[in-house]
Amino acid sequence: MPSRTYGQFCGLAHALELVGERWALLLVRDLIPGPKRFTDLRNGLPRIPTNVLSARLKELEGSGVIHRRVLPRPEGSIVYELTEYGRDLEDVVLALGLWGARSLGQPLPADIVTTDSLIVALRATFQPEAARRLQVCYELRLGDTVVHACIDDGTLQVGEGSVAEADLVIETGPVIRSLLAGEISPSEAIQNGSVHLTGDADLLARFVEVFHIPPGPSKPPG
Amino acid sequence: MPSRTYGQFCGLAHALELVGERWALLLVRDLIPGPKRFTDLRNGLPRIPTNVLSARLKELEGSGVIHRRVLPRPEGSIVYELTEYGRDLEDVVLALGLWGARSLGQPLPADIVTTDSLIVALRATFQPEAARRLQVCYELRLGDTVVHACIDDGTLQVGEGSVAEADLVIETGPVIRSLLAGEISPSEAIQNGSVHLTGDADLLARFVEVFHIPPGPSKPPG
């Protein structure tokens, strides 16, 4: 019972008491792709102090958002996973992430892109309509971060690392955001060298249709 | 410009840097029904210190989420309103509020219900399909907080205060949540006196169909 309560009988206020603390929703984000160990979560959020990570995990467990589970022998290690209630946050997390992506500028030099954030970002930007009657596998490489996205008639499967038979491998950087936001065209990106392709290059046009970020605010934040 | 950054090039991390600070999303909530003055916001969130309110308003304005506007004479007063970008947060706020409402327990003695939180809650719980071919006006009274909700064939209009010709006036308390969650039936609520009706009492059954909170976690949070 946090003494630091909003003092309102309101669903939103209660939600913010459950997952509104710093780092909490980023932990939920990293648990969306699947269960994680303490160290995995730490690696996915290098700037979180371990005591804060520990505290958040306890709070989220107490709130029924995540569940702490001890794996069967011989590993015997501990994983954290979303409960059913926690999984129901997925749509909110995706929507909020997409909203934020609309005003995302250039990354600071110290900013990183993690595997889980990229997986969730692909899910958030996925346009099922645009993926109808489409069957293709992409491999996306942002620095050391590699994920694959396989599309099969309106459905999406994203995962960590390479995939056996990608139709197109996309190697790029933060410019991927401008690409998905339609701020630059695929051909521009290829020409200025910010995107390198291996495979069927024409599939990049499909990619930016299937994964899309809506326009952001006309007056960018100061 | 918070020096306290998450250090990730990620839409969600950026969104949380914009609206993830304490009180920020509650301010957005209170601005959803319409523009508000500093004092209105303060009254809607009695526990927010004025310096924090001031800081949040500046940050949200700098982020392009809200806009500070000086009303024309003779009032000359200042109102804060959501920008278009800020308005695009509405669906997220409603979804997060609905998620939180599912695990909302009994209010603490000091907890309050404000007009704006109630208006937003009604919008969040509204089920357009259940409101098809329905035309009815409700007046909802929770203590001093009075709002009206008028339904017209799948559309909803909510507002502060009474409405001229309500078909049903519902006077109740926090039990309204259990009612919308289907945890108790309208007849039960009437029988035990936790709901008092004026008008066509049969319309209460429609009310709990049109405004609904999905089931919460089976294991309630500790």
Place this chain on the structure above:
DNA sequence: CTGGATCCCTCACGATACTG
């Protein structure tokens, strides 16, 4: 009276070191 700014205190957060 509205629309804040200023002060002081506390506690959560952040960084680091350390333990089972």
Place this chain on the structure above:
DNA sequence: CAGTATCGTGAGGGATCCAG
């Protein structure tokens, strides 16, 4: 690997004060 312990800092909480 999975956390706990310690300690400094800065944001949040609460009251008061000030300008238009």
